[in-house]
Amino acid sequence: MPPVFMNGCMMKYCTLNVLLLLLTVFAVLCSPKTQVLAQDGALTLGDVCRVKGQETNTLQGWGLVTGLRGTGDSDSTATSLALSRMIQLMGGPIGLERNGQLDTKALGETKNVAMVFVTAQVPRFGALQGDLVDVTVTAISAKSLEGGVLMLTPLLGPRADNPTVYAMAQGELRVSLNGPTTKATIENGAKMEATVKTKFENNGKVTFVIKDDFASFEIADHIVSQIENLMSSYLGNQGRPSLQSLQRQPGGELSYSTSQGMSDKWVKAVDQKHVEVLIPDTYKDDPVRLISLLESQVPVSVPLRSERVVINERDGIVVIGEGVEIAPSLISHRNLRILAGGGPTVVPVDRQPNPTLQSLADALNALEVPTEDLIAIIKTLQKKGDLFGEVVFE
Numbered sequence: 001m002p003p004v005f006m007n008g009c010m011m012k013y014c015t016l017n018v019l020l021l022l023l024t025v026f027a028v029l030c031s032p033k034t035q036v037l038a039q040d041g042a043l044t045l046g047d048v049c050r051v052k053g054q055e056t057n058t059l060q061g062w063g064l065v066t067g068l069r070g071t072g073d074s075d076s077t078a079t080s081l082a083l084s085r086m087i088q089l090m091g092g093p094i095g096l097e098r099n100g101q102l103d104t105k106a107l108g109e110t111k112n113v114a115m116v117f118v119t120a121q122v123p124r125f126g127a128l129q130g131d132l133v134d135v136t137v138t139a140i141s142a143k144s145l146e147g148g149v150l151m152l153t154p155l156l157g158p159r160a161d162n163p164t165v166y167a168m169a170q171g172e173l174r175v176s177l178n179g180p181t182t183k184a185t186i187e188n189g190a191k192m193e194a195t196v197k198t199k200f201e202n203n204g205k206v207t208f209v210i211k212d213d214f215a216s217f218e219i220a221d222h223i224v225s226q227i228e229n230l231m232s233s234y235l236g237n238q239g240r241p242s243l244q245s246l247q248r249q250p251g252g253e254l255s256y257s258t259s260q261g262m263s264d265k266w267v268k269a270v271d272q273k274h275v276e277v278l279i280p281d282t283y284k285d286d287p288v289r290l291i292s293l294l295e296s297q298v299p300v301s302v303p304l305r306s307e308r309v310v311i312n313e314r315d316g317i318v319v320i321g322e323g324v325e326i327a328p329s330l331i332s333h334r335n336l337r338i339l340a341g342g343g344p345t346v347v348p349v350d351r352q353p354n355p356t357l358q359s360l361a362d363a364l365n366a367l368e369v370p371t372e373d374l375i376a377i378i379k380t381l382q383k384k385g386d387l388f389g390e391v392v393f394e
Helices: 008-029 032-039 077-089 217-235 287-297 357-366 371-384
Strands: 040-044 049-051 057-066 114-122 132-139 149-156 165-172 183-192 205-210 244-248 254-258 267-269 274-278 299-303 308-312 317-320 329-333 336-340 347-349 390-393
Touching (some): 057 132, 057 165, 077 114, 114 149, 114 165, 132 165, 149 183, 205 217, 205 287, 217 267, 217 274, 217 287, 217 299, 317 357, 317 371, 357 371, 371 390
Parallel strands (some): 308 390, 336 347
Antiparallel strands (some): 057 114, 057 149, 114 132, 132 183, 149 165, 267 274, 308 317, 329 336
C-alpha cells in the first residue's frame, strides 16, 4: 500500500484533536467525582457484610495414627487399649485377661502408633453427604506424626451430647515443612456422612453481619438507607410491611393491634454490626435471589482507614496509614535520642507540629532499628496517648 501524505492543515487538525482528547482524559481523572472515589472505597454490600448463619462448623473426634517411625506413644496404656479395641472390632486376634479385659500386653510396644485429635472444618455454606473436606490431625503425646496414616475415624459435631457421626476421616498425613511435626493435615481427608445445612433465614428475616473492619453506627445507618432505596425502587409499596395487623381478641372480636416487628420499613439496624432485612412476599419462596440482589446491587461507601496501624507481632509486620500522627515526643531508644517534632536532636524527625508515625518509622528504619523495637515504641506511644489513630493487633 503506498504511503499516505497529509498536508500541513490536516496534520495540525489531527494534533489538535489528540491534545483535546488528552486534556479531556486529564480533566476526568482530576474531577471532584474521581477524587471522591479515590477517597471513599466503592464497595458493595457483599464486600462489607456476611449473612448470619453462614458460619463454619467444626467436626471433631479422636483416632489412631499408624506407620510412624518409632515416634508414637510407646508407653501409653490408653493407646494400647484403643488399638486393641479397634483390632477386636475388626475381628482381629486379641485375647482377654482373666478379669475379662482386653489383653493389651499381647501387642508389645506400640512405638509406631499414636493417639490423635482429629478436626475438620465444614464450609460456611454447608456440605452435602458425600462431599470431601480437609482434616487436621494433632498428636497428644507422640514426638512426630511424620510418615503416619490416620485409621478410619468417625467425626462428631461440636456438641458432646450429640452422638451423630457427620463424617469419616482417613488417609496419609502431610506434615508441614516449616511447622511442628506433631501437627499434620489430610487434604480432602474426610467424607461427609450427613448433610450439614446452614440456615440464613429466620422468622422471615435475613440478618447481614458487618465485618469488624467496617462495623460502626455510621456504616450501619448508611447500609440501611442504601437497602431501603434499592428495595423501594424494585418493589415500591408492594408487600410493604404494615404498622398494624388484624388480630382476634379473646372475646372473639377482631381488632387492629400495633405490630412489634420492623414497623413500616424493609430494613433496620439492630446495632453497629447487625442489619435485619424483612423478606418481601415477592421473595418469600426465593430468599437466595433477594440476598444475591442485595449483595451485588447495594453500593456501600466506606472511608479509607488512613488513620489505622495494623501490627502482626507473630510475623513482624507493621502497616501504618498515612494519616496517623503522633504528638511531639522525645524517644530514647538504647543509645539513641529521637525528638519527633523537630528541635535540637541527634535524629530529627518531621519538624511539623504533629509529625506522622510514618516519618518516625522511616527514621528508625534508617537507623536499622529492629521491627520488634518499633512495635514496642508504637505500644508506648499509644499507652501514653501520643498516637492519634487506631492500633489493631492481629
